[in-house]
Amino acid sequence: MPELPEVECLRRGLAHADLSSKVISSVWRSGLALRTGAFWRDERLHLLQRARTGSFERRGKFLLWRLTGEAGQDLAAVIHLGMTGRLTVCSPGTEPIAHTHVIVSLQGGPDLHYADARRFGGVHVDALDRLARVGPLANLGPEPLEPGFSAAQLESRGGRSRRAIRDVLLDQRVVAGLGNIYVSEALFRAGLPPIAPACELRPSAWARLCTAIDDVLRQGIRNGGTTLRDYRGAEGERGRNQNALAVYGRGGHPCPTCERTLRAYEHSGRSGVLCPRCQPARRRR
Ligand SMILES: [Zn+2]
Known part of the structure; x- marks a missing residue:
């Protein structure tokens, strides 16, 4: 299961891919259920439509993709890789691998493909301030690589x-x-x-x-x-x-x-x- 180092390496790779300040042109979803629990079932992927992309951050084992919604609101997509989740940068038109469940296309490319064979991972989009209060990010302990950790x-x-x-x-x-x-x-x-x-x-x-x-x-x-x-x-x-x-x-x-x-x-x-x-x-x- 991906832990802090794996999610951090993924975050760095995504940051390096220069996906920020682009407009999301379309979102495709396989329709198969991903991570269980009320928070994850309520994916709210419609909020991604026409959103402007920001930076990738990490909290514990969660990846956070900062976005600005179409109406200007601060959003984030929370991504958990579960056991077998993979988030990959692909050029437009790339044939998705088996078990691809989400494809986010950016205007002018590239696309982001989320594949997950066992479907223990999930994606949830919400207002940033709400994510700090509700759901799995709200009760996380301190970051072990932050300077204050002792x-x-x-x-x-x-x-x-x-x-x-x-x-x-x-x-x-x-x-x-x-x-x-x-x-x-x-x-x-x-x-x-x-x-x-x-x-x-x-x-x-x-x-x-x-x-x-x-x-x-x-x-x-x-x-x-x-x-x-x-x-x-x-x-x-x-x-x-x-x-x-x-x-x-x-x-x-x-x-x-x-x-x-x-x-x-x-x-x-x-x-x-x-x-x-x-x-x-x-x-x-
Ligand atoms: Zn020994």
Whole structure:
């Protein structure tokens, strides 16, 4: 599933494609339902007609396309890639790939194609001020790559929870943008067992974790994102970060640090991988 680094790489690719200050001339929709939930079902794609395009921004795992509506109102299209979503810049007339569900055509080109085989992703257009109050953006936690993000902030938001630290980090209200890949990698780098209760971590562990989160996210962005199967950048390119992962998806392989065999585990219905030596369960944290 695309996480912060993948969405950020896509955003940068779209920004580079120079799609701003153009008028949207048409919107095509396949008619097949995308992401579930009332917010996503109410897509409001009609607001895109004749809108003027602005910049691409990112919040957590969400891509935001700023637009000015036909009547001059500030709008944004919120795009979530779900599991298999791809947003690609295409020259006009490009034959859409299989599972294309939305095509936005800009006057004078290019087109933007949204394809999504499993249809867990979605698009929703609304007034910018409403998006800050309603829907999934309203309750997002802080951005981990913003300058104000700190170990103390992370601890104050998640440190009282008895839940496993992995689950606390996956909670988008605690910190925005992390999913299974980068949480697994950050916990490995910080030397923390994924199922340790968050409330048992000491300040030094939060500090290591905060540094590790920053490191793994920046590495993911530098490597163009992680492509396990479906993720593609704005020009359809694959990421390279899958070659740099230490633990995620590597159960049964040797740990890159200590060479002990990495172990798959399951906790509260989610599976993961850890190194039993580098992430010991019994140790003062
Ligand atoms: Zn190890």
